[in-house]
Amino acid sequence: MTEDILSSFRKRFNYTGLILAGPYSKELKHNLSQAIVHLEALERIGSPIIPYIAAWRPDDEHIWYEYTGLRLHSLLGLKTTDLAEAFRANIITRCLYRNQKNPPAIDKIIRNRSQIDSMRNSMRRVAERSGAVEAVYKIEANNGPVWLKDLARIEIHNRDGVVLSYGSLIDVTKEMLLEEKLIEVQSELSFHKENLEFIVIERTKELRKAQLDVVSRLAHAAAYRDGETGAHIKRLSQYCGILGRSFGLSKKANWALFHAVPMHDVGKLGIDDSILRKPGPLSSNEFEIIKTHCQVGADLLGGSDSFLLTVAKTIALSHHERWDGSGYPQGLTEWQIPLASRITSICDVFDALTSKRPYKKAWDFEDAVSEVTRLRSIYFDPKLVDLFMENLPKIKKIFQTNTA
Numbered sequence: 001m002t003e004d005i006l007s008s009f010r011k012r013f014n015y016t017g018l019i020l021a022g023p024y025s026k027e028l029k030h031n032l033s034q035a036i037v038h039l040e041a042l043e044r045i046g047s048p049i050i051p052y053i054a055a056w057r058p059d060d061e062h063i064w065y066e067y068t069g070l071r072l073h074s075l076l077g078l079k080t081t082d083l084a085e086a087f088r089a090n091i092i093t094r095c096l097y098r099n100q101k102n103p104p105a106i107d108k109i110i111r112n113r114s115q116i117d118s119m120r121n122s123m124r125r126v127a128e129r130s131g132a133v134e135a136v137y138k139i140e141a142n143n144g145p146v147w148l149k150d151l152a153r154i155e156i157h158n159r160d161g162v163v164l165s166y167g168s169l170i171d172v173t174k175e176m177l178l179e180e181k182l183i184e185v186q187s188e189l190s191f192h193k194e195n196l197e198f199i200v201i202e203r204t205k206e207l208r209k210a211q212l213d214v215v216s217r218l219a220h221a222a223a224y225r226d227g228e229t230g231a232h233i234k235r236l237s238q239y240c241g242i243l244g245r246s247f248g249l250s251k252k253a254n255w256a257l258f259h260a261v262p263m264h265d266v267g268k269l270g271i272d273d274s275i276l277r278k279p280g281p282l283s284s285n286e287f288e289i290i291k292t293h294c295q296v297g298a299d300l301l302g303g304s305d306s307f308l309l310t311v312a313k314t315i316a317l318s319h320h321e322r323w324d325g326s327g328y329p330q331g332l333t334e335w336q337i338p339l340a341s342r343i344t345s346i347c348d349v350f351d352a353l354t355s356k357r358p359y360k361k362a363w364d365f366e367d368a369v370s371e372v373t374r375l376r377s378i379y380f381d382p383k384l385v386d387l388f389m390e391n392l393p394k395i396k397k398i399f400q401t402n403t404a
């Protein structure tokens with residue numbers, strides 16, 4: 001029987017049949033012949049599975065095919081004798097699939113050719129150990145790429161010093177081409193998505209920058225009118241930033257506090273020059289008018305969806321409130337006063353004390369600090385005064401750096 005198979009095999013494929021004609025045991029040759037008969041029968045009934053039997057010696061790199069289904073030859077346009085070399089030379093990509101138990105998800109690893117070359121031997125060892133191979137190969141055939149899914153069972157014949165791989169190939173070219181197309185479309189889509197996200201981020205940055213620019217100009221306009229300097233605004237933001245951070249404000253809240261606080265006196269834009277710039281002491285009537293800058297500022301900054309302007313409005317309205325309720329415009333006490341305004345109040349008074357004005361000299365740093373502590377629980381939130389004292393070295397550094 002072995003001889004019959006060998007001669008028909010040779011006739012059909014011009015193939016030598018290395019095992020059937022070689023120095024191997026009768027038992028091996030018999031089993032192999034039986035297998036070939038079965039595989040040929042399988043092909044004759046029109047199974048979509050393309051069977052093959054490959055062989056190698058464990059200590060040798062060389063693989064050869066003892067049997068290959070006829071459809072494989074027409075699919076690749078190759079003879080059996082050329083198959084091993086064609087597989088070796090023309091595999092573009094090899095995808096390893098491992099079927100997992102439940103659910104039967106597919107774990108796919110795509111290797112490039114150089115990776116495959118370097119792992120060819122170890123893959124074969126794994127196949128010998130596990131007794132099975134599962135893989136998908138992309139082969140550059142004469143008529144274009146062909147994808148083959150391979151499921152093989154490995155048999156080691158120690159006595160004959162040979163390993164046999166009984167495999168079934170399925171042509172999965174259509175599916176894999178579709179998958180490649182899908183990957184291509186997905187990568188194109190993700191590129192567009194990334195591009196859009198980048199544009200949105202850039203626009204948001206631009207808008208935020210424009211918003212901060214306008215806000216800063218508004219704050220400077222108010223300060224300029226009041227005879228304040230840009231340095232006051234800058235120090236105030238930095239002092240408030242230190243207290244806010246130390247209090248544990250979120251990054252976003254502290255960012256808003258830092259940029260909103262320069263607008264605390266924006267309402268002074270609505271106060272008449274004759275009162276605002278009056279060199280002498282103010283009458284009680286004039287002082288009442290000055291007090292309106294809080295509400296005017298809140299009206300100017302209110303009505304916006306912007307978080308920054310909402311914080312700015314709050315500060316403008318209540319930065320003259322005092323812990324003991326003696327402030328204005330609402331006479332709020334303690335925690336009724338919004339946190340941002342309580343922080344602003346300490347820093348604004350401290351900076352006013354250490355600044356030179358037409359009607360007064362600048363106080364020494366230490367004297368102004370003593371005044372802040374004296375006003376603890378009178379004007380100012382005691383906890384915030386404590387934080388102010390804890391951060392005195394940082395406050396002093398800002399004072400020294402930004403005071404001409």
Ligand SMILES: [Fe+2]
Pocket residue numbers: 264265293319320
């Ligand atoms: Fe004010």
Ligand SMILES: [Fe+2]
Pocket residue numbers: 264265348
């Ligand atoms: Fe101020």
